[in-house]
Amino acid sequence: MTVTTRPHDADDVDTPEKSRRSAPHPGHDSGDTAVNVFSHTVLIGWSILVLVPFIWALVAATKTSREIFGSPWSLPESPQWSNFARAWDKGVGDYLLNSIIVVTGGVLLTMLLGSMTAYVLARYEFRGNRVIYYFFAAGMMFPVFLAIVPLFFVVQTLGLLSTYHGLILVYTAYSLPFTVFFMHSFFRTLPTEIAEAAVMDGCSHSAVFFRVMLPMARPGLLSIGIFNVLGQWNQFVLPSFLSPEKPVLAQGIAQLLASQRYEGDWGALFAALTVAMVPVVVVYLVFYRQVQAGLTGGTLK
Amino acid sequence: MQHGRYRFIAGFLAAPLTLYVFFVIWPFVQAFHYSLTDWTGVSPEFGYVGLANFQNLLNDSLFLTALRNNAVLLVGLPLVTVLLALFFAFLLNVGGSSRSAGVRGIRGNGFYKLAFFLPQVLSVPVIAVIWSVIMDPTSTGLANSVLGFVGSGPSDWLADPNLALYCVLWVLIWGSVGFYLVLFNAAMSSIPRDIFEAALIDGAGRASTFFRVTMPLLWDTIQTSWVYLAILALDVYALVAVMTAGPGGPNNSTQVISLQIAQNGFQFGRAGYASAMGVVLFFFTLVIAVVMLRITRRERIEY
DSSP: OOOOOSOGGGGTSOOHHHHHHHTTSTTHHHHHHHHHHHHHHHHHHHHHHHHHHHHHHHHHTTSOHHHHHHSTTSOOSSOOTHHHHHHIIIIIHHHHHHHHHHHHHHHHHHHHHHHHHHHHHHHOOOTTHHHHHHHHHHTTTSOHHHHHHHHHHHHHHTTOTTOHHHHHHHHHHHHHHHHHHHHHHHHHHSOSHHHHHHHHTTOOHHHIIIIIIHHHTHHHHHHHHHHHHHHHHTOOHHHHHHOTTSOOHHHHHHHHHHHHHHHOOHHHHHHHHHHHHHHHHHHHHHSHHHHHHHHHHHHHO | OHHHHHHHHHHHHHHHHHHHIIIIIHHHHHHHHHTTBOOOSSSSOOOBOTTHHHHHHHHOHHHHHHHHHHHHHHHHHHHHHHHHHHHHHHHHHHOSOTTSOSSOOOTTHHHHHHHHHGGGGSOHHHHHHHHHHHTOSSTTSHHHHHHHHTTOOOOOGGGSTTTHHHHHHHHHHHHHHHHHHHHHHHHHHTSOHHHHHHHHHTTOOHHHHIIIIIHHHHHHHHHHHHHHHHHHHHHOOHHHHHHSSTTTOSTTTTOOHHHHHHIIIIISSOHHHHHHHHHHHHHHHHHHHHHHHHHTOOOOOOO
């Protein structure tokens, strides 16, 4: 994760150290350049392959359907801002609201319950501790599709289909394994002295947790919080079976695509896509270090 | 104090455990139970049919097609993604000054990681919509206009039964490479610098340092990645459901197990049968994870 901050010129300055090392290899510097040119060419090529589809989609949000398919590489003749208004009329406003409510509730509940569980498992010795830990950790390995049919009937029996609180509870339950796993290792790394001092001063167990340990765990909470915001915002499988009548944004996008196959309003579809993409991309650009660390951190351990 | 301690532990664990058992563990257990029944999902009654559901699966040509398609993804996705991610990680790290062996990397290193990782944070339907429009079969579609530029004829992409599955595979790879690049890069930066310096002093070049020092030290991470990608390939749903005609078409050329579970469980009223498919999926996942971790096991290098 190191980014070179050294000015490039430093490579060309012939320091004594460098001449000593490169002396046995004449022509080494031109080799460096060749490798660099090759590397940058390949890496820029893949960057284009990744970025162009997104940029193209953003531009398409201001084009007419005819322009999107007829002249895919050109900019719109006049930007079609009405695409956004029509997307809104097609329900994007509702989908957005549903997503915001469910993700807000889901992430708050996940963070609260996840860190409570992780804290107790990381800091208290009791019988069954390891069992409960592995019980949660196992949840990370199961394919969701094994459970989807019975899960639907569980949610239906409870009368929670297509409700906000139903989705919030299910999102939380499926986010717990990774959150517990991540925060467990985080609480383990925190020093114990401060908590002990707080107990000496007469703090209760839960006061130690809420007043001392949670504030100390802020960096970990931030990483896993962003991870959960992105994960729940992008959730598609669970809501498409459990919330058919209150679609979240990811579902709404899929439904809009299906209906554009006969309605043909592609500009509005890309406007809806932009509404779904921009908040996530902003979160990503602001927190990208935490995002990359959070998403890859669990895999490495 | 002891009494308060246990009350505190129980109090903190009660809500999360209840939620987890109810919505995660219980449905998983039920799936195994339902797989032995002829439950429709509609009526409350059902009878036990033993292993009949599993026997029927063996003669279900649609399920076997789905299984074969999943197998193609299962081989293609991890292989191409890991190779590409390693190749890019290699380029990111061997570039730059030859004095900076190890993980200093080339200029723009941060930008590349930022860009490559982007698909990972967007929801699958968003990606599926963008790519299905890019792969529009008309000659003025974005992908076809690129083909036209290099002088090749327009392709039908997702509408071509021989090509559709590979289009899905491509989008999966395209979305995954960035994640594994960042993962490999993070693993590389946890390798102590003196190992690279020692290799440099011994006269190892860029390539031999990468293949003979970095790769063996990354083996654990590569192995884990392989298992994760295999699970992703077995569990693929959203991309196929949104991107392909039908979904699963044309001519069932992109049919996968998850689609079959959804169709049987929710449209055909065969919840018991769909649960049996889920159980098969579970055992495949389990076997692949265990096999991958066993056959690729090497001596662990501690540092």
